[in-house]
Amino acid sequence: MPQMFTPSPTLEATGPSTMTLNMGPQHPSTHGVLRLLLEIDGETVVRLMPDIGFLHTGIEKTCEAKFYQQAVPLTDRIDYLCPLTNNLCYVLAVERLLGLEIPPRAQWLRVMLNELTRINSHLVWLGTHALDIGAMSVFLYCFREREDTLRIFEMVSGQRMMTSYFRIGGLALEPPLGMFDTVRKFVNRFPSRVDEYENLLTANPIWLRRTKGVAYLAPEDAIALGATGPTLRASGVDIDLRRDMPYTGYEKFQFKVPISHDGDVFARYIVRVEELRESNEIVRQTLEGVPEGPIKADAPKIVLPDREKMKTQMEALIYHFKIVTEGFPVPAGEVYQAVESPRGEMGYYVVSDGSPKPYRVHVRAPSFANLQALETMCKGRLIADVVAAIGSIDIVLGEVDR
């Protein structure tokens, strides 16, 4: 008889008083399809083993069969809460392979939209994390503002989630009229909305009992286990790639990098809420004096021509045809480009062999690495704290499994 079920990892109880517990993959608090195998002694977690791969779609393999520009929409699907950050990281890597200079207007818009993406992602995190712990109403407040950011993405790209707005060499389109006014209205309103969330949570005694001192991660453990982003900064390690290794013009903007030394769920909450405010300040700065000029690099063999030119000029039509049908060759070499995504260090390692298709695209997904810290956080704690710990590292399973 053929075997009907795939053998999956199992966990055996090791002690006389322990038992094993399966959590997920269909569990509302695992933020997707994460399966956890727990060994518990009473209600205390003795061992924890994540089982992942349920969402593995082979994006890295698919990229190898596409032209460089065709891989941009695939990067959206890796992390559906911050598609623009994925777009940004990939196009920066390819632009470095090509040695392409990006006009300042495109860089400013990239920073603006990237920070709005961070706000979007953190809002979803805050809402669902609070929902996990039992604070239902925060979810409704967060999704109200998230809707505003999604409308802005829809204005610029025509899509709410899978935007693919950043292209190799610049942006897809000039942002529409009225977009900056919409962003300005959002930026002016948003700080008071963050106050609302904090009113609901920061001094809430139930919230404090559920988060303070829970899922502690020491700084040396965080570094050894490869945690990045707010998870690392909440443990007191002060690194933010936007400030320390700037890319796409972040050095032009002033912002603080919130850190905390407590290393618990509450510290991660505070760090992310402060990041919401700082991101809002960066967006405000980008609104002041967006440079005029083109939004695409002057590289006709790489960047698609404007629609208007394509229909009136023969050269533009030829370039358009060649880029769409043959792609463009990229000089051989390799690049590791890292950006600070809402979840941590997102890195794209792109290898070129000189052909129009990437030889290898590897994604260093921050959630994938952060997930390894989960066992250290949860050992010796109660099962209920596992839910708080998963929420606090903000995993996106699309990115973990790719």
Next chain:
Amino acid sequence: MPLAPAITDLDQLKERPALARLLAWNPDAVEAAKLDRDELTIVVKRPAIREACAILRDDGKLQFNFLCDITCVDWYPNEPRFEVVYHLLSVPRQQRLRLKVRLAGDDPSLESITSVWPSANFFEREIYDLFGVRFSGHPNLRRIMMPEDWEGHPLRKDYPVEGYR
């Protein structure tokens, strides 16, 4: 911004602190080096990788204390077929470094660095799963993305994009 040509001459690069440290430790461990697009790559011989990582991590001046990423590239049908690629980051100095190990297609195995950085655990499992490269000394070398009874290693270049039919 035209691209500067890559520097692959060891003599020109030996002033770089990371390379100088490895050469001072064991000149035979370094196979090649390359500086391309402002990224330094050091190709380390297979037996030396774990110790090289430990030295780069513990050196007081270099402080490459953070392992960002491990991945692999399949150069099929060329030999050596596999390149295992390590990306290190120094959090205090904000510097990056890439280490590489080249592996022959008939014996894709090397030493695990989980004893240096526990974070290597998932990355090495992923490479084992998708490329079939074995890491000796890994605590739990099992498939991580694909089901455990899956045949083949999908990211190898001789594995078709649509899978086997």
